[in-house]
Amino acid sequence: MAGIDISEDSQTGGRGGRTSLAGNATDKALNLLEAAVAPGYPHRLGEVAAAAGVPKASAHRILQNLVGQSFLAADGTGGYGPGPRLRALAAKVTQGCEEDQVMRAELEVLSRRVGTTVHLGVRTGDAATCLIKVTGPGPVQTSSRVGMHLPLHATSIGKCVLAGLSEDELTALVERVGLPTRTEHTLTDLDALRAELATVREQGFALDEEENEIGVRCLGAPVRDSRGVIVGGVSISTITFVESRETLLGWTELVRTTAQALHGLLG
Incomplete structure (x- = not known):
């Protein structure tokens, strides 16, 4: 049985670095629900509790309630996954x-138009989640998948989200989750990240220069909700030995236009 792949999440051992001291009962239930249906389910109690940042005793009680309400299903060997009510929802x-x-x-x-893979990702707590992936025609593909959690500081979509935060919000987020290394190119210094985000705000797009996955370079533009708040982003992903950086940058207006076309569709 596969475990929860926390390497694709915020790498805090919990949703947003929260412990049982933070968040109300609804927060805990939703965090546990999200952890239980993460890719690779069924997941055991300890995995789900750790990923949600909820003590085992509380997690067990809440998970049993969710099973009883058919939002989750228990596999009979201690594992949890989506239940019929959640699937219907x-x-x-x-x-x-x-x-x-x-x-x-x-x-x-x-x-x-660009002949390569594109994604739509949305912020989910202290990470982003791939909501839609349209695979390009090339034989070499990225490892991304729908439902994958993306670190905000190391992806173009994530940087778009971070660029929309206030300084206090950014600082608080980094205090919770840190800036974990994904590759040798990941920005792990807060001042360097601040400078990068200032550039994103000025230019209206973000780059991931092999910061999340070696051999993959991405260009992203922010997607806003009906209030104008950045809630995610659209990205173009390229394989570095297939497409040059200059080619990717040549698609800036295309990705920005697509992101603008999605304005208000996410809430």
Whole structure:
């Protein structure tokens, strides 16, 4: 049985670095629900509790309630995964949703124009999550997948999100999750990250220069909700030995235009 891949999350051992002392009962239940249905389920109690930042005793009680309500399912050997009620809820949200259809259509147009893989990611707590992936035609592909958690400081989508935070919000987030090394190119110094985010705000786009995955360079632009708050981003992903940095930068207006077309569709 696969474990929860916390390397793709904020690497704090908990959602947003929270412990049982932070967050109310609703926070804990939602964090446990998210941890239990992370890719690779079923997950055992200890894994789910650690990923959610909730003590085992409390986690066990809440998980049993979620099983009882059919939001989660227990596999009989101590593992948890999505239950029928959660699957039905997911279907209601995604099937026939006009916003989802519009967003996917916009990303498909972008992918065809640039000939490579594009993503839509949204902020989920102290990380981002890949919501839509449209795979390019090339034989070499990135390791990304829908549902994958992306570190905010090491991805172009994540940097777009961070660029929309106030200084106090950025500092608090870094205090919670740190700036863990993903590759030798990851920005792990807060002052360097601040300088990078200032550039993102000025230019209206962000770059991931092999900071999350060696051999992958990404260009991202922010996506805003109906209030104008940055809630995620659209990115173009390239393989460094297939497409040059200059080629990627040549698609800046395309990715920004696509991101603007999604304005207000995420809330």
